[in-house]
Amino acid sequence: xxxxxxxxxxxxxRFLDALEELPGSGEARRSLEEWRAELPxxxxxxxxxxxxxxxxxxxFVETRNALSEMQVEKPGPWFATRVMAAINAREQEEExxxxxxxxxxxxxxxxxxxxxxxxxxxxxxAVELKRSEGQSADRRGGDMVFDSSPTPTWYDDGLGTLxxxxx
Amino acid sequence: MARVPKPVALALTGxxxxxxxxxxxxARLQEDRELVRRAQKEDKEAFEELIxxxxxxxxxxxxxxxxNREDVEDIxxxxxxxxxxxxxxxxxxxxxxxWLYKITVNECWDLLRKKKVRPLMFExxxxxxxAQVYQASSEQSDGRPDVGERMAARQQVEELMSCLEERxxxxxxxxxxQGFSVEEIAGIMEINANxxxxxxxxxxxxxxxxxRRKRKIGS
Numbered sequence: 001x002x003x004x005x006x007x008x009x010x011x012x013x014r015f016l017d018a019l020e021e022l023p024g025s026g027e028a029r030r031s032l033e034e035w036r037a038e039l040p041x042x043x044x045x046x047x048x049x050x051x052x053x054x055x056x057x058x059x060f061v062e063t064r065n066a067l068s069e070m071q072v073e074k075p076g077p078w079f080a081t082r083v084m085a086a087i088n089a090r091e092q093e094e095e096x097x098x099x100x101x102x103x104x105x106x107x108x109x110x111x112x113x114x115x116x117x118x119x120x121x122x123x124x125x126a127v128e129l130k131r132s133e134g135q136s137a138d139r140r141g142g143d144m145v146f147d148s149s150p151t152p153t154w155y156d157d158g159l160g161t162l163x164x165x166x167x
Numbered sequence: 168m169a170r171v172p173k174p175v176a177l178a179l180t181g182x183x184x185x186x187x188x189x190x191x192x193x194a195r196l197q198e199d200r201e202l203v204r205r206a207q208k209e210d211k212e213a214f215e216e217l218i219x220x221x222x223x224x225x226x227x228x229x230x231x232x233x234x235n236r237e238d239v240e241d242i243x244x245x246x247x248x249x250x251x252x253x254x255x256x257x258x259x260x261x262x263x264x265x266w267l268y269k270i271t272v273n274e275c276w277d278l279l280r281k282k283k284v285r286p287l288m289f290e291x292x293x294x295x296x297x298a299q300v301y302q303a304s305s306e307q308s309d310g311r312p313d314v315g316e317r318m319a320a321r322q323q324v325e326e327l328m329s330c331l332e333e334r335x336x337x338x339x340x341x342x343x344x345q346g347f348s349v350e351e352i353a354g355i356m357e358i359n360a361n362x363x364x365x366x367x368x369x370x371x372x373x374x375x376x377x378x379r380r381k382r383k384i385g386s
Contacts, residue, residue, distance in 0.1 A: 020342075020349050020364065056368065059375040066327055066378055067343045069320040073230030073239045080218040083247045084211065090248065 011046050015053045018043040019060050029065045032058060199263045207255050214254070218247055221264060224345065225271050231340030232275040232333075234325065242278060246271045265354045268347075272337055272355060279333065327377050335370040342367055 018039050036044055036057065047054050199220070205213035225246055229239045249270055257266055328336050334356070341347040341355065349367075353360040 016364065016368075020367070023346065056371075059368075059371040062375040062378050063339070063371040064343055066374055067324060067339070070231065070324045070340070070344050071321045072344065073226045073236065075222045075226045075240075075243065079222055079240075079243070080215055083218055083244055084215055086244060086248055087211070087214075087251050090252075 008050075012050060012053055015039075015043045015046045015050070016056060019057065022060075029068050030061070032061045035061050035064075196262055200259060203254065203257065203259060203263050206251075207257070214251055217250075217263065221267055222247075224264070225267065227345055228268055228271045228341065229275055231344055232272070232337050233278065238278060242271070242274050246274055249274070261354060265351060268341075268355045269357070275337075276333060323381075327374055330373055330377055331370055335366050335373075338363060338366055339370045339374075 022035065022038055036047055039047065047057050199217070202213045202217050202220075206217060222243065225243050226239060229242045229246075230236075233239050233242065246267065250267055257263070328339075331339065338352055338356065341352050342349070347355070349360050349363050353363050356363070
């Protein structure tokens with residue numbers, strides 16, 4: 001029983017493969033019988049005995065006939081020439097862009113040197129500026145903290161001057 | 168969503184025999200390889216030849232996913248531009264055509280995401296091109312099939328396809344309209360071949376349901 005089932009499946013599989021291998025009919029519509037006659041003998045007999053596969057054949061024929069009216073687009077006579085012209089145009093465009101990049105690449109070492117010099121000069125100037133700002137800040141702060149202008153002797157009532165205390 | 172019947176589902180997920188990847192004859196594949204090698208060495212004539220060999224299919228694939236003719240042309244041009252500028256990175260493990268159609272599908276999906284519209288939405292109004300065709304068809308009287316009827320049929324197809332997700336619609340177009348094999352579709356969309364089969368099966372079910380419903384309404 002199992003073998004019979006397997007054989008049936010195998011027959012169905014072969015039938016469906018045979019359907020897919022049927023050649024196109026171009027724009028001509030064909031009947032179910034005409035298509036069935038195109039199948040190999042074994043598959044043609046199977047279509048007679050297997051309802052599922054017969055249904056598959058009917059759907060195949062309906063679809064083919066429905067699509068036989070499909071408009072097939074065709075290229076104009078100058079299509080290939082137009083494509084080659086488009087290719088040439090794009091190649092020229094890329095060459096121009098490459099030309100710009102080639103100039104940039106040629107100038108690159110000089111650009112790098114100039115940039116490096118500017119960085120060094122700019123950096124030194126910034127460091128100098130910071131140092132001079134720092135020094136002037138130091139000077140102002142020291143005067144304020146350590147300003148030791150002597151107070152006049154006559155000002156301090158409580159304490160005598162050193163000259164008076166020491167003999 | 169319709170349930171896939173068990174025996175069919177099991178059959179679909181069974182292992183299939185892998186097939187050698189081939190789009191066209193092996194001689195054509197070999198020629199493509201040689202052209203790619205030359206294009207990788209910046210031989211522009213070789214690349215132009217690759218364009219001529221594959222432009223029809225790129226247009227057809229893009230046209231199946233997008234609706235607007237102008238978009239299809241723009242995308243097709245973009246695809247070949249992208250292919251040209253990345254061809255040196257292409258290692259030829261897959262066929263050039265598979266690689267190219269992969270780029271095509273991805274570019275289409277990117278455009279759709281940018282536009283944030285569902286593809287193949289049925290529009291009530293015709294584009295200027297379609298209006299001119301209708302005008303021309305109403306003036307002709309030489310017994311040729313009515314162009315207006317064909318236009319209406321095509322719009323119906325687009326309306327049918329609008330019920331599918333982007334990926335399923337792409338797969339169906341590649342399979343049913345462009346004739347790619349399941350393995351080729353799996354390579355282009357970078358998914359398992361069995362997944363392609365299951366999704367195609369479900370997509371056909373939905374299309375059929377819609378067709379039958381329209382017929383019922385019509386009758």
